[in-house]
Amino acid sequence: xxxxxxxxxxLSIVAHxxxxxxxxxASQPATLEGVPASTNVPGAQFPRINPDRSVTFRIHAPExxxxxxxxxxxxxxxxxxxxxxxxxxxxxxxGFHYYWLIIDSVRVNDPASETxxxxxxxTSGIEIPEPGVDFYxxxxxxxxxxxxxxxxxxxxxxxRRAFVYTPPGYDRSRVRYPVLYLQHGGGEDERGWVQQGHVxxxxxxxxAEKKAKPMLVVMERGYAQRPRGASPPVTLAGGTSSTPxxxxxxxxxxxxxxxxxxDLIPMIDSTYRTLTDRDHRAMxxxxxxxxxxxQTTLNHLDRFAWxxxxxxxxxxxxIPGAVPLDVxxxxxxxxxxxxxxxxxxxxxxxxxxxxxxxxxxDGIIAFHKALESAGITHVYYESPGTAHEWQTWxxxxxxxxxxxx
Amino acid sequence: xxxxxxxxxxLSIVAHxxxxxxxxxASQPATLEGVPASTNVPGAQFPRINPDRSVTFRIHAPExxxxxxxxxxxxxxxxxxxxxxxxxxxxxxxGFHYYWLIIDSVRVNDPASETxxxxxxxTSGIEIPEPGVDFYxxxxxxxxxxxxxxxxxxxxxxxRRAFVYTPPGYDRSRVRYPVLYLQHGGGEDERGWVQQGHVxxxxxxxxAEKKAKPMLVVMERGYAQRPRGASPPVTLAGGTSSTPxxxxxxxxxxxxxxxxxxDLIPMIDSTYRTLTDRDHRAMxxxxxxxxxxxQTTLNHLDRFAWxxxxxxxxxxxxIPGAVPLDVxxxxxxxxxxxxxxxxxxxxxxxxxxxxxxxxxxDGIIAFHKALESAGITHVYYESPGTAHEWQTWxxxxxxxxxxxx
Numbered sequence: 030x031x032x033x034x035x036x037x038x039x040l041s042i043v044a045h046x047x048x049x050x051x052x053x054x055a056s057q058p059a060t061l062e063g064v065p066a067s068t069n070v071p072g073a074q075f076p077r078i079n080p081d082r083s084v085t086f087r088i089h090a091p092e093x094x095x096x097x098x099x100x101x102x103x104x105x106x107x108x109x110x111x112x113x114x115x116x117x118x119x120x121x122x123x124g125f126h127y128y129w130l131i132i133d134s135v136r137v138n139d140p141a142s143e144t145x146x147x148x149x150x151x152t153s154g155i156e157i158p159e160p161g162v163d164f165y166x167x168x169x170x171x172x173x174x175x176x177x178x179x180x181x182x183x184x185x186x187x188x189r190r191a192f193v194y195t196p197p198g199y200d201r202s203r204v205r206y207p208v209l210y211l212q213h214g215g216g217e218d219e220r221g222w223v224q225q226g227h228v229x230x231x232x233x234x235x236x237a238e239k240k241a242k243p244m245l246v247v248m249e250r251g252y253a254q255r256p257r258g259a260s261p262p263v264t265l266a267g268g269t270s271s272t273p274x275x276x277x278x279x280x281x282x283x284x285x286x287x288x289x290x291x292d293l294i295p296m297i298d299s300t301y302r303t304l305t306d307r308d309h310r311a312m313x314x315x316x317x318x319x320x321x322x323x324q325t326t327l328n329h330l331d332r333f334a335w336x337x338x339x340x341x342x343x344x345x346x347x348i349p350g351a352v353p354l355d356v357x358x359x360x361x362x363x364x365x366x367x368x369x370x371x372x373x374x375x376x377x378x379x380x381x382x383x384x385x386x387x388x389x390x391d392g393i394i395a396f397h398k399a400l401e402s403a404g405i406t407h408v409y410y411e412s413p414g415t416a417h418e419w420q421t422w423x424x425x426x427x428x429x430x431x432x433x434x
Numbered sequence: 435x436x437x438x439x440x441x442x443x444x445l446s447i448v449a450h451x452x453x454x455x456x457x458x459x460a461s462q463p464a465t466l467e468g469v470p471a472s473t474n475v476p477g478a479q480f481p482r483i484n485p486d487r488s489v490t491f492r493i494h495a496p497e498x499x500x501x502x503x504x505x506x507x508x509x510x511x512x513x514x515x516x517x518x519x520x521x522x523x524x525x526x527x528x529g530f531h532y533y534w535l536i537i538d539s540v541r542v543n544d545p546a547s548e549t550x551x552x553x554x555x556x557t558s559g560i561e562i563p564e565p566g567v568d569f570y571x572x573x574x575x576x577x578x579x580x581x582x583x584x585x586x587x588x589x590x591x592x593x594r595r596a597f598v599y600t601p602p603g604y605d606r607s608r609v610r611y612p613v614l615y616l617q618h619g620g621g622e623d624e625r626g627w628v629q630q631g632h633v634x635x636x637x638x639x640x641x642a643e644k645k646a647k648p649m650l651v652v653m654e655r656g657y658a659q660r661p662r663g664a665s666p667p668v669t670l671a672g673g674t675s676s677t678p679x680x681x682x683x684x685x686x687x688x689x690x691x692x693x694x695x696x697d698l699i700p701m702i703d704s705t706y707r708t709l710t711d712r713d714h715r716a717m718x719x720x721x722x723x724x725x726x727x728x729q730t731t732l733n734h735l736d737r738f739a740w741x742x743x744x745x746x747x748x749x750x751x752x753i754p755g756a757v758p759l760d761v762x763x764x765x766x767x768x769x770x771x772x773x774x775x776x777x778x779x780x781x782x783x784x785x786x787x788x789x790x791x792x793x794x795x796d797g798i799i800a801f802h803k804a805l806e807s808a809g810i811t812h813v814y815y816e817s818p819g820t821a822h823e824w825q826t827w828x829x830x831x832x833x834x835x836x837x838x839x
Binding site: 070071072073088089090091092093094132133134135136137138140141142143144146149150151167169172174175176177178179180181188193200223229252300301302 | 475476477478493494495496497498499537538539540541542543545546547548549551554555556572574577579580581582583584585586593598605628634657705706707
């Protein structure tokens, strides 16, 4: 009996030991610099964040002729006699960065790291702490839930997934809550705000400090195509309903505004205790999600009164054939009468990072200036020192959410 | 204005195009065999599942001397002139399989696939459909939510994460629900049942068919250590409270039963509308989670009345120094009086796959036989043709949940 039972779970134990092979008391030399990143898989000693915020990656690749890492730029590794490659970067900006390793021209994820859906595939990511900043950390405050919810979309003819943040106390109260629809960027998906963005920690902390009102936050897949053969009522970009069909390469998201209006909002309002009038519904998004936000809200001001663009604005897609922003005609002309618009819309909020790529930085500022010239009241925010990355968007949410409702 | 705005979101568009580069109408030759796996990242044409359930992987690695794939065993790839490597496997058993690629002796994930936390790190995974079987697919039935919930554990002194499935109708009803605590296996974490296991689809479908009662399902991290210096009240394995301390390599999960009893159950019962008596609380787990289930429930029968082991059972860890199952003394002797045990415990359920590794298979059957000899009433289930893998555990949950409450 003993031997049979004692052998019963051997494989399970092996799996377990595999999982924790690296959690044993570190046999690393005491001189190892820095600390393991919080985004490492449990027990992984690398990547390490050094005191100067440079990062050290390490991987065993004895047969490789070149090993490097791509983070803010590409860094070459150095090989040890045993075939371990060590790559040390320049100091990194605080926040979350996607990265990958390069082994003899093949882009691979770092086996020592968590992966995140970004750049159109699962990608390694690393969290660089920002000294003295903890608004996006999990703290000992009341926590809301982030709920994975599937629903059927008539627009796309498919089951789709959204994540829904419900605030602390939602389950025990009977009140209804306002809703923020919050979208990720291109190459990311509905997981972005939850995993890379730390949306739940940001909202929990703001609500605990009474800086933001309790609200639901809904994050949807964002990409949406009608079934083949269906006739698309095009309302994309800054165009009116008479806009010519968008180029094919934007087909993957052409139906998203209709998904929001026709499928998502009704599902959310019938599933959760929400306030369903436009004064209690906001939408914001980052980068591509910012474009989608302006496209969706400005064409449906009967549904939304609060609008946010984080490193992403309205006014045409910058592609041949799309209509650029014209305050007189774009979005069915809702911007033409600034006074009426300002009475109707409670908040337009535009944010960007000061270290964004120049063309993007200039373009967002141009949109800001265009609104300013047209007399459209709005808030303009600059995130100091951050690029087209999640630290800009975490800060944007942290600034934007307290202004809502 | 036009040029500024039109350049504004160029980077966003590039990211978007990156994300969808592969979703354009397939320019692949019409002769391409099989279909892309549902576990591929959007648009990826490989891996493909062929009609005979073999899998074809492909990766571009022009400088590599060897490329292979590890799934049920290791397969070698064949290089094309352009540096694409194609790897074709033998027919695979239906269900979810972890896999990885090997490039010149380095284990890497497949960039074309989703990744899943298993084998102690993020790992590629592939779903092989089972013809005619859809109990774990998302269908057009009422959906519950899977909620990500953080809470603070006094036992470990850390913030911990659990996923909580709430059934359809939970939000709109005022009734209280029974709770199933459901654990993953070694090298996996609290995401396992949600992502690999499809727990929400299984429960939604069972509840829609009125085959299972609406219930909450709680999935916790599973690994738990006391802060350094704290004195551990050891109740691990099959042992009594007089069991000697477990070997160091099991320290990473030594505190889990205390987390469940002291931290997790009180948090769940104070946060959600639960039925809090033992008759409405179940626990089950797979592999390592099965061991943890017997360890937790049999030492706390005042809290649990329903027990399930999926390819994982009680009775010692099969490691030197641990106490093997002794029906007279193990778990404080709760098995010694079979009649009393059978009156007290509403269900003991043991399941395994017929294709599990021989030693594990034999060991689980030995535990089953030991219970049988001792007169402990229990259900014994065999999953035909499946190994120590998620298809066995999905089927186990599908068999087990309808018997609860």
